[in-house]
Amino acid sequence: MSRPTARIAGLLRQTRHQIVLPLQLRGPFPRRAALASACALVACMAQAQAVRHALDLPAAPLERSLNELARLTGVQVLFASSLTQGRNAPALRGSFSAQEALDRLLQGTGLSARPQGGQAFTVEPASPAAAAGAGAALPEIRVTADAGRENPLGPPVRFAATRSATATKSDTPLLEVPQTVNVVTAREIDAQGAQNLGQTLRYTAGVLSETFGATSQFDIYTQVRGFRPDLYLDGVQLPYGAAGSGFASAVVDPYVLERVEVLKGPSSGLYGQSGPGGIVNMVSKRPTETPQREIELQAGSFGRKQVAADLSGPLNAEGTLRYRLVALAREAGTQVDFVDNDRRLIAPSITWQPDARTSFTLQAYHQTERNAHTLFNYLPIQGTLRPNINGRLPFERYAGEPDFDRLSRDQSWLGYSFEHRFSDTVSFRQNMRAARTEFEGRAITILQTGGLLPDQRTLRRTAANTAANASTFSIDNQLALRFDTGSVRHDALIGIDHRREIGDFDFGRRAAPSLDVYAPVYGQPIVDPGFNLSNTTSRLEQTGLYFQDQMRLGGWIATLGLRHDDAKTRTVNRRASTATQQSDSKTTGRIGLGYLFDNGIAPYVSYATSFQPVSGSSFGGVPFQPTTGKQVEAGLKYQPASGIGLFTASAFELTEQNRVTPDLANTGFNVQTGEVRVRGLELEAKTELIPGLNLTAAYAWLHHRITRSNTPSEVGARLYGTPDHQGSLWLDYELQRGALAGLGLSAGVRRIGATFDASNLYRMPAYTLVDIGLRYDLGRASPSLRGARLSLTASNLADRYYISTCNTTSGCTLGNRRTVIASLSYQW
Missing domain, CATH: 2.170.130.10 (TonB-dependent receptor, plug domain)
Incomplete structure (x- = not known):
């Protein structure tokens, strides 16, 4: 048995007594298949007409109402964009068949809905005169259920996800x-x-x-x-x-x-x-109803070589069984000498959908990484952030020992997503995953009590050894309900989830030989420190019960969420033969109110809270309480009726309390009197400016300060590594016609403001980076190359030297220098 197979099998054994199996599906599949194949076209149409749906749609642009109707009823609505442009639909409330609902929405528009059989309708002019009013030339018809309605687990219909x-x-x-x-x-x-x-x-x-x-x-x-x-x-x-x-x-x-x-x-x-x-x-790729296959080859800076494949499609003629297989293999160096970035992964998944109401997706993942050699490659502050009499240290400088350092990581998981809709108003979902990660890292790093000697070139170092692993089991059960109370439409969610994580951490450190960081000579003998400082095992269990209700009344949308958690943590110090246990219980929630105008503008306000357990105790032995967070946010969102973009503006005040801060009365102990406040403004725009030209623009302003601390010098200090200002702009354009049709050009600029270390002693300067991209659909040049695409990306085009972070104990790390990657992909 191969190692990935054995690892996944081990996960199955680990959880075989804990997995809550989804609801049993009764009735033999062959009987359903025979019934479906025997269903005549007229009978299917009659069934579509007979099914009634409880609907509550506000007055809105016609295109939006048709999209929402398709989403709620599950039917396909086919229409030309020019037919709906400039037309509005009235409010719709009550119980309707799909045909009745379409007739109401189209009333007075000069359009009508014609059944296409089964669960599909075509919106078309009701008369030649109406056709003339809608425009004589009709563009390509769009299928709303597939192209018009976005799947939140899949790619967006347009450039911006909605x-x-x-x-x-x-x-x-x-x-x-x-x-x-x-x-x-x-x-x-x-x-x-x-x-x-x-x-x-x-x-x-x-x-x-x-x-x-x-x-x-x-x-x-x-x-x-x-x-x-x-x-x-x-x-x-x-x-x-x-x-x-x-x-x-x-x-x-x-x-x-x-x-x-x-x-x-x-x-x-x-x-x-x-x-x-x-x-x-992160949302992973899932099996698709239609076949799609891709193979990609990459080569690039620092000796990068990568091959990847993404294969998906149905496994049977009925389409009830679908698969997806994603795999990747990479051998690559990095900008730092001796540090590689090799990776192997495979991610298979399979979906079983016996009918329109039931879906079960099984997903697995296995990934291995080798030859990284270092954790962060800290370099001394003199020579990176601050001047050094010997000059500036280059991007590629390695402060470790290639014969001693090593890094390896293995991770695997197995899980599933199950959903069954009992009716249009009641559905059940269950998500489960069992996972394990294993990490080993051995590295020579800068000495934390002092870096360079007075000659500003001899680097004092230390040898560190780390081994860590984590095994998790998580399951989330959700019951979704849709109902009315008077004029209020409710989308309610009741859930209970459980998570368990067991992890080990071993760590050791000892002195290591110094290094002339400006003229390094590697290969000095290093003594492995073993795990002489820490041998710890921790176990975390958390169970939460939550409720959420999204309430709609006309254009008003109120969101109310409430959750109660019980969390238990047990930490065993195997080195000291001691154990500590902590139990926390907390209730958190979210409340929000918004209004959706017919023109696509949606202002909102919200208040939300959070908690996070903290290990340890005070001088008196009292366990620390969880840190808590609270946020007030007000914002404005806008989506054009065409659905081609999304614009967001938000202002917020975020506060974290119960932060651990030194106990001035008892040296070596802490108390929970710390507090941090962040006030900010965020702007983001994603839209298609003209056909083929897409824009992503973002800006954030953060005013962040430590507002309470037992250390007076900390009060008023900025948060570690957090810029006050940050902005970016990305433009992507693909030529739509002419000899160069299929050629895509993109360019972006990123501006990151100045940041500070944790003590606020060192200021990392702001920096601006430029990225570009180029791609070409080779099928436009020759039909024999249909499906082939060539692309090139370059980040930090100007090869800007910048500092990503610094701290007083470890030194500084350098940002990514210019990286160029060429890709050749083929899809069929």
């Missing part, structure tokens, strides 16, 4: 979410050449990614509104490795993702314990 399942754990238009949500799609990831999670978020307002520079091997070091977010995949939290401060955290390659979504602000009301800045939810 729906999300992250903010409410249900399919919700972003206009109706009373909180800021940023969505980065696979299309943007590909165009910008992003190679890790941090790079996918480069053009997102209020998010600072790649905080530890080019050699960081972790996804968790991302900041949202000044705080580190928790990472989720398909709505389920990924392993973190709390015992090892994140060394065992999971890393996901962007090639397996459909989109990345950032939910800003406290999110505990839905997701349980989390930081106040928000969460990042």
